[in-house]
Amino acid sequence: MSYTIEGASGAWEVVIGLEVHAQVMSEAKLFSGAATEFGAEPNSQVSFVDAGFPGMLPVINGECVAQAVRTGLGLKAQVNLWSRFDRKNYFYADLPQGYQISQYQFPVIGRGEIQVELSDGSTKMIGITRLHLEQDAGKSLHDQHPSKSYIDLNRSGVALMEIVSEPDMRSPEEAGAYLTKLRQILRYLGTCDGNMEQGSLRADVNVSVRKPGEAFRTRCEVKNVNSIRFVMQAVEAEARRQIAVWEEGGEVVQETRLFDTGRGVTRSMRSKEDAHDYRYFPDPDLPPLVLQQDWVDQLKAALPELPDERRARYVGEYGLTPYDAHVLTLEKETAAFYEAVASGRDPKMAANWVTGDFFAGLNRHGEGIGESPVSAADLGALLDLIADNTLSGKLAKEVLEAMFETGKPPAAIVEERGLKQVTDTGAIEAVIDQVMDANAGKVAEYRAGKDKLFGFFVGQTMKAMQGKGNPALVNELLKKKLG
């Protein structure tokens, strides 16, 4: 059942397109050699080019172009061997040149597509219209002085990829899934760190509503939404606002809006009438960007494995469930961690431990996988201790928790706490004998056919062994002795 919003006049369909600005991972800016590190002292990463000084000229940074092409390849998109930079002219205090260098008419990357996974297990293809390179502006700080604004030009000239989707999404969930998947691909490719809190990934959300089967109605753009959750909220809030406008007999006007995250509503930023006339024209300081097919082919050959391919491999090669494969490939770091654990071990068992107790432990300790106190090597070692019967599954869980608490390797914890599993059949038999002696009545009942009591004997035996008995051996020996 497709997503609709029920209004007074019936069901409304929501149409969503996203424009995502992704900061290119690169040592230097798009047209200058200045550094791009986040959080540096204000105006400490600014060249004369970035500050728009007289006589300064832009020179394209080849690595930024390579990153855009890698991203295009990752989006299965057309790479345009000929593209061009244009100037987008407007005045603002944090725009030193008085124009932004962007690609308006001829972007470096053309049509592509992304497959998104939805919660009901289905997938959907979302079209990519284009990807182009452009410069970021600086930052105006209005809260540092009662009557003045401060300008930080560190970000001025930093390379951005603007990735524009087709209006193919029809629900907040699809918008969220698209952004999640796009972010995942960028992070796999290493072309954008995807950090929405630091602003290296920002989304402009285009929303319109219509009655099912209708042509598109007027859309509004919600600018600069900086988390996936807010994107989903903004879609719904904006759709509901538009439905109310239409149903009250009004007309939605094309405009730019902002999402008020505190109140969960969008509000008008500027109308179409106030829109800038950007006076785009080709930047005469930059010749057209001409790429060689050989170079593009080399980048393609060196592309890392992408999430879809990795997921397929986990299902095909490792025999994981599609769900586990999905969860393990969501983050590049998780997949790398999983592969380190699974290497040379049973991949399914590794997947169960990573997605089960390990994730639970991370959650409990409030850590991300990057800061995990348990390394992949140590988790692998823990699995080895299970495989060689040193630890039972139950004991292994205890050891893992201790690993989270202390950061120590499993062998050390087993040693310290004497948690080693008992596999000595003589020792186990001795305990079983005691248990049977103490519960002679239950033994008789069992032998009379009350099979359910078997679990009772396992429990009693394990309890007497403080859980250290090898479960398989305990089972086997109990069966033998109980006859």
Place this chain on the structure above:
Amino acid sequence: MTAATDLTLAGARAALARRELSAVELTRAHLDAIAALNPRLNAFITVTPDQALAQAGAADAALARGDAGPLTGLPLAVKDLFCTAGTRTTAASRILGDFVPPYESTVTSQLLRDGAVFLGKANLDEFAMGSSNTSSAFGPVENPWKRQGEENTVLVPGGSSGGSAAAVAARLALGATATDTGGSIRQPAAFCGVAGIKPTYGRCSRFGIIAYASSLDQAGPVARTVEDCAILLNSMAGFDPRDSTSADLAVPDFAAACERGVKGLRIGIPREYRLDALPAEIAALWEQGMAWLQAEGATLAEISLPHTRYALPTYYIVAPAEASSNLARYDGVRFGLRKDGEDLKDLYERTRAAGFGEEVKRRILIGTYVLSAGYYDAYYVKAQQVRALIRQDFDRAWDQVDAILAPTTPTAAFGRDEKQDDPVAMYLNDVFTITANLAGLPGMSVPAGQDAKGLPLGLQILGRRFDEETVFAVGRAIERNAGFSALPALRAAA
């Protein structure tokens, strides 16, 4: 002995090499001439005597060590559009009135590398926009030449490199850097009786040159002889990775090319340049130029450049469009003039209203208009199409000829009070020079004769892209035949 200020650049170099003259003496002679004449000519916005003498002292030391570069000890003027580290660079605009760049333009850094002495910064039309050097915020430049019998009429030196041309003509410098966007080297050279070349677009780096119209701007030298221009261009030219439009080509020996001769060269005479309104003496000089070249073994061929008549309107769309964007950075926020306002918009309006002169404002308005939504296709896109046709005209011509000969300007220098009310009449002055910028071709003006009132007239040589060598060879042949020896009324040691 010839006065030091009357030496050619090549002659001065030889005299320094022979130690007949020290670089300090040569520089001091020019500084004295500037002190005497600049208050009247206003060819310099900024004079840097201390720096010049220090550089000259260093040059003498280098000469003594036998470690001289191609330009060691030779005093030059630098058009105040080239950023010079530590020396105020104004673009002749109030908006940059106090701007001291912390960096050096590539062209001037190469001149310094080769040992040149910088006397100061030459006046120009504000942001290089103009053909008369009357739009400078630092006052107009006076042409050192006088019409016979009209000694009190002030003539313009041409523009925008009017200060450079006037300084060289009046012997205030041996040579000067200049820039040419629509004729800004060649037209003032013609008006001031000196030589000047705009090389091929991409031959000299634009890094550190304050931009007017980026796709047209190109640096070049002004000097008193063709050979001097060649020597200067050899230092100024060359690939620069900091300018994406600079050409990654080796720089030929331009000075050697001057003496190649024109035997066997095919010289094109564009039919469309024979304007009805062309004064008879300019038409006659043009004929004379053809005869000289023919006599030296060149052949003449009439060629057609059919889109010539669209060049002027095309230029006045493309150049202002680029300028309107290039000049957006002068906003009072980071450097230069600032007039505080009630809010950001007010600050912009006050700063730019106070900082820019009338001609600059006019071109920013034209440029903003032609790039506006709804007008872009009709103006800017159309102009780019015409520009491609103009380039194509020349491409076809090069199948037939090796160089083109034409007048540099349709008139000799005019009076400061003439043509000022009608910007279009002023723009017409660039009719012969603008096509070379639109097509990116090298073009040179060589002083070749005088009008009836004794004012200098120039002939222009255009060549193929990156074939400055042929341009120099033809220019030198014209120069040799013309034997131009007239002197301006206002000059050093006169």
